[in-house]
Amino acid sequence: MLELRNVSYTYPQAKSPILHNLSFCVENEHAGIIGPNGCGKTTLLHLMVGLLKPTEGELFFQGEPVTTKLDMYNLRRQVGFLFQSSDDQLFSPTVIEDVAFGPLNLGFAPAEARAIAENTLKNLGLTGFEDRITHKLSGGEKKLVALATILAMRPKILLLDEPTNNLDPKTTSRLIEILQNLELRQVIISHDWDFLSHTTTTLYKIDHGHIHKCEEGHIHVHRHIHKAGDHPHVHNLK
Amino acid sequence: MMDEDFAQGTSLLHHIDSRIKIVVAFFLVGIIAVTDNFTVIALALAVSLVLLTVARLPVTLVAKRLVAANSFIFFLWLTLPLTYGGELVYQTSLFSISHEGIILSALITLKTNTIVLTIIALLATSTIASLGHALEGLRLPGRLCFLLLFSYRYIFVIHQEYLRLSRAAKMRCFQPATNIHTYKTVAYLFGMTLVKSYNRGARIHQAMLLRGFNGHLIPLTSHRMNRNDIVFLFMGLTASAALVFLHFT
Known part of the structure; x- marks a missing residue:
C-alpha cells in the first residue's frame, strides 16, 4: 500500500547517505522498526509521508508513484504519523479543537468535526478531556490526545515514532491495548522490546542504511522473574 | 502566566460575539486615548464600570490587575509633578510641585485605569483563541x-x-x-x-x-450574530459617538 522503492537519502551537508538503496513496503501487518540512535528510523518515516524528499528512489502509494501535491494530500489523509514529541503535535489551545483540526481540514462541517472528535476521544477513553488546555496535560495524556488527533482523520496506516518515550508503565500498557484493538496497518519505531512484542507481528532492523526483516520468532513474550520488583527493565538481547 | 482568568463566564458580555467586542473596544479605547477632557474620561470610566458590572467579573482579580497597571503610574507621580514646570503650587529650596504636572498625572492615571477596565470587560471576557479567530473574521x-x-x-x-x-x-x-x-x-x-x-x-x-493544513485555520465554533450582538454593537457605537461629540463641544 505504502512503499519506498530503492530509496537513498543524504542529509544536506552530510558526507554519506543515512539510508542507502533501501526498499520498504507497509504490508498488511504491524511492523516494528528497531535500530540504534541516529541510524535513520525517523528519517525513514519522514520519507514515507513526504516530509523529506528522497535523494534517489521513489515513494509509491496504492501502487502509484507520489509525485504531485494532490498525490501527497491523498497520501497524508490516509497515513497518520504520531511524532516523538507530543508538544510538536498539539498546537490548539484546547483538546477538542486540536482533535477536530484534521477533520475540519478534510472538509467536514464544524458540527460533524466536533462529533468525530468527541467520538474519537470516547474510543480512547478520553471523555471529559474536550475543554482541557493542551499544554497543561501530563506527558501520558498528551501522547494519547496526540494519537486521538490522528485517529480522528480515520487513517488506513499509522506510523508511530517512539511512542513509549517517557511514558509510565500504566500509560504504556494502555497504549498497547489501544494499538492492539486498532484495525489499521501500523509501523512502530521503538527501542522498547517488550512494547514491540505486544504490538507488532514483524520486526525490521535498520543497520548501516539498510533495512532487514528480522527472523521469525525473535519477538516473544515470556515469563520471567524481575530482579527489581516490577520495575521496568531491559532484556538481554543475545 | 497568562491564565485566561476572565474568559470563563456566563454573563451577557461573555456571550457577545468577539468581533463585536473588538470593534467596540477599539472605538472606546481610541477615544479615551486621544481625549484630554476630564468629563469625557469620567463618562468613559462610568461606561467601563457598567460593562464590568454586566460581565460580573471577580472584583479582587480585577483589582489585582489594576494594581499591576498602577504600579507603573506610581512612578509618573514621583517624577511628573516635580519636573513638568508651569504654575507652582508648592516650593521648597530642594523641589517644587507644579499644578500642570499634577493635572497631567491625574489625566494619565484616569485614562490608564479606564482603558484597562474597558479592555478587561470587553476583551478579557473572550479566550485568546476566539479573539484570534475574530480578528481573522474582521479581515485582519x-x-x-x-x-x-x-x-x-x-x-x-x-x-x-x-x-x-x-x-x-x-x-x-x-x-x-x-x-x-x-x-x-x-x-x-x-x-x-x-x-x-x-x-x-x-x-x-x-x-x-x-493533518491536511492548507494555510487556513477553520474555527470549530462559528458564532452566528444574534439580536444581543447587534444591540450591543449599536449601544457601544452610540456611546463612542456621544463621547466624541462631547470631546468636540
Whole structure:
C-alpha cells in the first residue's frame, strides 16, 4: 500500500547517505522498526509521508508513484504519523479543537468535526478531556490526545515514532491495548522490546542504511522473574 | 502566566460575539486615548464600570490587575509633578510641585485605569483563541492572527525550554557575574532557545501539513450574530459617538 522503492537519502551537508538503496513496503501487518540512535528510523518515516524528499528512489502509494501535491494530500489523509514529541503535535489551545483540526481540514462541517472528535476521544477513553488546555496535560495524556488527533482523520496506516518515550508503565500498557484493538496497518519505531512484542507481528532492523526483516520468532513474550520488583527493565538481547 | 482568568463566564458580555467586542473596544479605547477632557474620561470610566458590572467579573482579580497597571503610574507621580514646570503650587529650596504636572498625572492615571477596565470587560471576557479567530473574521491578515494564536500556545513551551537550559547551566555551577564568560553563556542560552524554537516551529508546521493544513485555520465554533450582538454593537457605537461629540463641544 505504502512503499519506498530503492530509496537513498543524504542529509544536506552530510558526507554519506543515512539510508542507502533501501526498499520498504507497509504490508498488511504491524511492523516494528528497531535500530540504534541516529541510524535513520525517523528519517525513514519522514520519507514515507513526504516530509523529506528522497535523494534517489521513489515513494509509491496504492501502487502509484507520489509525485504531485494532490498525490501527497491523498497520501497524508490516509497515513497518520504520531511524532516523538507530543508538544510538536498539539498546537490548539484546547483538546477538542486540536482533535477536530484534521477533520475540519478534510472538509467536514464544524458540527460533524466536533462529533468525530468527541467520538474519537470516547474510543480512547478520553471523555471529559474536550475543554482541557493542551499544554497543561501530563506527558501520558498528551501522547494519547496526540494519537486521538490522528485517529480522528480515520487513517488506513499509522506510523508511530517512539511512542513509549517517557511514558509510565500504566500509560504504556494502555497504549498497547489501544494499538492492539486498532484495525489499521501500523509501523512502530521503538527501542522498547517488550512494547514491540505486544504490538507488532514483524520486526525490521535498520543497520548501516539498510533495512532487514528480522527472523521469525525473535519477538516473544515470556515469563520471567524481575530482579527489581516490577520495575521496568531491559532484556538481554543475545 | 497568562491564565485566561476572565474568559470563563456566563454573563451577557461573555456571550457577545468577539468581533463585536473588538470593534467596540477599539472605538472606546481610541477615544479615551486621544481625549484630554476630564468629563469625557469620567463618562468613559462610568461606561467601563457598567460593562464590568454586566460581565460580573471577580472584583479582587480585577483589582489585582489594576494594581499591576498602577504600579507603573506610581512612578509618573514621583517624577511628573516635580519636573513638568508651569504654575507652582508648592516650593521648597530642594523641589517644587507644579499644578500642570499634577493635572497631567491625574489625566494619565484616569485614562490608564479606564482603558484597562474597558479592555478587561470587553476583551478579557473572550479566550485568546476566539479573539484570534475574530480578528481573522474582521479581515485582519491571516498571518497576524496565526502569530497571535501560536505565540499564545507556544510561549509557555519556549519559556520552559529556556528554563530547562538555564537549569542545566545552573546544575553545572554557573553563577552569573559581570564577565565575558557570563555574557557568552547567556548569549548561548538565548541563541539555543531561539534555534530550538525555530526547529520546533518547523516540526509543528510538519505536523499540521500531515493533518491536511492548507494555510487556513477553520474555527470549530462559528458564532452566528444574534439580536444581543447587534444591540450591543449599536449601544457601544452610540456611546463612542456621544463621547466624541462631547470631546468636540
